[in-house]
Amino acid sequence: MQLFIHRQKTKDYSDKRFPDAMIELVESLALHKDKVWSLDDSNGLLATGSTDRCIKIVNLKSSRQVIDELDDTVHKKTIRSVAWRPASCLLAAGSFDSTISIWGKDDSSNDYTSTMADFEMELLAIIEGHENEVKSVAWSYDGTYLASCSRDKSVWIWETDEMGEEYECISVLQEHSQDVKHVVWHPSLHLLASSSYDDTIRIWKEFDDDWEAAAILNGHEGTVWCSDFEKSESSIRLCSGSDDRTVRIWKFAGDSEDDEQEWTCEATLPQVHTRAVYSVAWGPNGLIASTGSDGTLAVYQEVNGVWNVVAKTKQCHGTHEVNVVKWTTVDGVTMLITGGDDGHVNIWKYTNL
Structure with a gap:
């Protein structure tokens, strides 16, 4: 199978002024005793994972209080x-102990109250297989597949049942030559992207009942820490962040059913970060957010095919590194959520000026 990637000359956006928007800190939640590595939200519930081995569940809709603390002796x-598994109250957690835990709520109610006594998740399964630290877990859009990646250089795809209690490994993908940092699924296709210490991104899809690399994206000049797909049905694009301090946009040209996938590096976004970019998030609003080792949180907007920085805030977790950023909507308000080395989760309001 042939794999294609073309590079495009980087455009110069350095003369663009900002802000065109504002990022305002709404609340800083001191949730963990150590680094916050990951967070995800669904149906008004925020899950966070940390070096302290704790997983905390926060009600974002009203109280912003912790309503459950999952057993910190499991990992x-x-x-x-x-x-979070889409359209369910099922949570996957990947750990440096090489395992993945699956947690579920004991009933299907979506009536989440603000007290811990009213909400409880239980351990449903422990998934084993990776030979080293699990770096990332991600569900497919329909909840059929769970992907995981590891320091063991592999990406695993697990198939699960409706209840999320049984898991079968249907593919072990071992084409990366180094530590795999991150996996993410397309929002409406069974298309998976993995980011690696080997400076590449690989796009995976199913061919004749087997999963294979449909494309290798080359261009970053350092570890690729993260990527995220555009939330659009009209095109297939991916943004990525790297140790080389850049955020890049990759575009697929062709039919999503094509066996041979041709991707191009469509743009390198305006240079904002002075150190590694650890996390990128492509929101349903079309905006991209990035953050990383320099503690800067930036937001980019595309207008007529040109990307500009529209908002930026430095030291968004004080002097600490920021490991993750996500877009969310709470009661109709567009929010950004970040997690940092200070153990805090910060909630930011994004406003167009």
Whole structure:
């Protein structure tokens, strides 16, 4: 199978002024005793994972209080990644102890109250297979598949049942030559992206009942820490963040059913970060947010095919590194959520000026 990637000359956006929007800190939640590595939200519930081995569930809709603390004896090491299964109250957590835990609520009610006594999740399964630290877990859009990646250089795809209690590994993907940092699914296709210490991104899809690399994206000049798909049905694009301090946009040209996928590096976004970019998030609003080792939180907007920085805030967790950023909507208000080395989760309001 042939794999294609073309590079495009980087455009110069350095003369663009900002802000065109404002990022305002709404609340800083001191949730953990150590680094916050990952967070994910669904149906007004925020899950967070930390070096302290704790997973906390926060009600974002009203109280912003912790309504559950999952058993911190299940994992022996850092919780590196947490992910909600779409349209359910099922949570996957990947750990540096090489395992993945699956948690579920004891009933199907969506009436989440603000007290811990009213909400309780239980351990449903422990998934084993990786030979080293699990760095990321992610659910497919329909909840059929769970993907995981590891320091063991592999990406695993697990198939699960409706209840989320049984897991079968249907593919072990071992084409990365180094530590795999992150996995993410397309929002409406069974298309998976993995980011690696080998400076590449790989796009995976199913061919004749087997999963294979449909494309290798080359261009970053350092570890690729993260990527995220555009939330659009009209095109297939991916943004990525790297140790080389850049955020890049990759575009797929062709039919999503094509066996041979051709991707191009469509743009390198305006240079904002002075150190590694650890996390990128492509929101349903079309905006991209990035953050990383320099503690800067930036937001980018595309207008007529040109990307500009529209908002930026430095030291958004004080002097600490920021490991993750996510877009969310709470009661109709567009929010950003970040997690940092200070153990805090910060909630930011994004406003167009």
